[in-house]
Amino acid sequence: MDNVIAYPGLTRSSGRRRGGKVDPLIAEIVDGLVHFRGQAHRDLVCDFIASRRAGRPVKASAGLRAEVIAAFQSHIDPIAPARRPRPLIGLPFGPGSHRWGLSPEGARLFEGQLSVTRWA
DSSP, X not given: OTTOOOOTTOOOOOSOOOSOOOOHHHHHHHHHHHHTTTEEEHHHXXXXXXXXXXXXXXXXXXXXXXXXXXXXXXHHOTTSOTTSOOOSEEOTTXXXXXXXXXXXXXXXXXXXXXXXXXXX
16 A cells, blocks of 8 residues: 555544543433423433333432432533533523523434424
């Protein structure tokens, strides 16, 4: 392969994206919020995650609930590093609220799954 040219500054990616990584627990929270059409009480989201993991309807344990809430708070932290992607989730009713929702960016990503189908 002596005829391959390597241009300076252009390197081939290994196929993995480096930026924009989402914590798997945040992905589960987003999945729960999409299931609930974009917004839900945090307890419902925690129970949804527990049920999804168990494969049957269950209530979230105190440990799982604390882990999910901590991940959510970490994701929406305004003092987070600037290199982190924009939050996909937020507090639609402001700080102190227990109602979670998709951020405008998150809602745009999943808008096709958030609308309720109306039958004629």
